[in-house]
Amino acid sequence: MTEADLVPVEPAPWASYQRRRAEGEIPFQRCDGCARSVFPPRVLCPHCGSIQLRWQESAGLGTVYSQTFVSGRDGGYHVLLVDLEEGFRVMASADDDAADYPLGARVRGRVATDSENADQEPRLVFSREAS
CATH class of the missing domain: 2.40.50 (OB fold (Dihydrolipoamide Acetyltransferase, E2P))
Known part of the structure; x- marks a missing residue:
């Protein structure tokens, strides 16, 4: 594992959450490590500790x-x-x-x-x- 592997994909997810919400989305994160939903927005997955979180939009x-x-x-x-x-x-x-x-x-x-x-x-x- 290198130092680059420990850098979060997004160091300030709350700003992205607010921007997406202002655009009319119901945003949440999905962990690429364990495939579970993550909400509220975080830097790392509370389920498995992965930093590989990506944004998705809920259907509501x-x-x-x-x-x-x-x-x-x-x-x-x-x-x-x-x-x-x-x-x-x-x-x-x-x-x-x-x-x-x-x-x-x-x-x-x-x-x-x-x-x-x-x-x-x-x-x-x-x-x-x-x-």
Whole structure:
């Protein structure tokens, strides 16, 4: 093994993640060493320690793992934990009333921007998938 083999493919993956998210992707990394999904973005695989991580885009299809309501001054909002088909879990907003998202419900995610507040980061939003 040479010193070059120990240099991460991407030393600052969070910047690439944010750029891809701003472009409307649902990005994640896949490890070339063990073929497992890696999320959130990292420099090395938490499963096998490989530094050979490459970016992929999720189709956004998944299953509701959990949900909750976060109270706030503006009334609050629903939060979902979704297991995506590619093998990782994300936290996201519900597109409408989370009561319509029972555990195990099939959902489809998309990246939404807040048109009223351009300073806000793009957020992941899930909707019920048509049955």
